[in-house]
Amino acid sequence: MTSLFEEISDPTPDDVPVNRVAITVNGQKRTADVEPRLLLAHFLRQGLKLTGTHTGCDTTNCGACTVLMDGKPVKSCTVLAVQAEGREVVTVEGMASGSELDSVQEGFKDEHALQCGFCTPGMMLAARALLNENPDPTEDEVRFALSGNLCRCTGYQNIVKAVLWAAAKDRGEDPTQAVEKYTAKQKGANQ
Ligand code: FES
Numbered sequence: 001m002t003s004l005f006e007e008i009s010d011p012t013p014d015d016v017p018v019n020r021v022a023i024t025v026n027g028q029k030r031t032a033d034v035e036p037r038l039l040l041a042h043f044l045r046q047g048l049k050l051t052g053t054h055t056g057c058d059t060t061n062c063g064a065c066t067v068l069m070d071g072k073p074v075k076s077c078t079v080l081a082v083q084a085e086g087r088e089v090v091t092v093e094g095m096a097s098g099s100e101l102d103s104v105q106e107g108f109k110d111e112h113a114l115q116c117g118f119c120t121p122g123m124m125l126a127a128r129a130l131l132n133e134n135p136d137p138t139e140d141e142v143r144f145a146l147s148g149n150l151c152r153c154t155g156y157q158n159i160v161k162a163v164l165w166a167a168a169k170d171r172g173e174d175p176t177q178a179v180e181k182y183t184a185k186q187k188g189a190n191q
Pocket residue numbers: 054055056057058059060061062063064065066075076077078
């Protein structure tokens with residue numbers, strides 16, 4: 001049992017209530033006593049030391065804090081830890097299986113879809129949620145699924161390619177060919 005409050009703030013005054021939560025994070029059940037106001041992002045970062053979940057804006061705008069909750073992407077800066085009670089949460093640390101990267105992670109690597117990497121964990125989890133629901137998305141569907149995630153240095157072109165790469169790999173197709181096809185279509189549209 002962990003009391004996360006002490007790690008995150010000044011000692012809890014006696015009159016502040018705490019709630020016990022049990023949340024499955026990356027397949028592991030984690031139990032803690034938390035203040036009802038504790039954000040899921042802070043539970044993950046400060047409580048569990050899963051610092052791959054980034055916080056950029058704290059106002060639901062940037063998407064850097066995106067994690068999956070019961071398979072759906074949520075912005076963990078706007079979810080209370082107590083709201084995650086009994087749920088399954090996946091952070092970027094839970095994407096790979098051992099040394100095997102998730103296809104979305106591979107796609108980001110292959111298509112150079114990151115520079116500073118600040119937005120990347122949230123982008124990849126939003127992309128994973130999309131591909132779990134829609135294995136063959138169009139470019140527009142990829143852009144729409146990632147529209148709540150902001151990137152301020154790479155730009156979106158390579159990120160879209162990375163997601164199409166991962167989608168093709170998941171379908172058992174040649175991911176490089178899928179990206180080449182997309183690029184050729186774009187060149188044609190721009191001529
Ligand atoms: S930190 Fe959560 S959306 Fe920006």
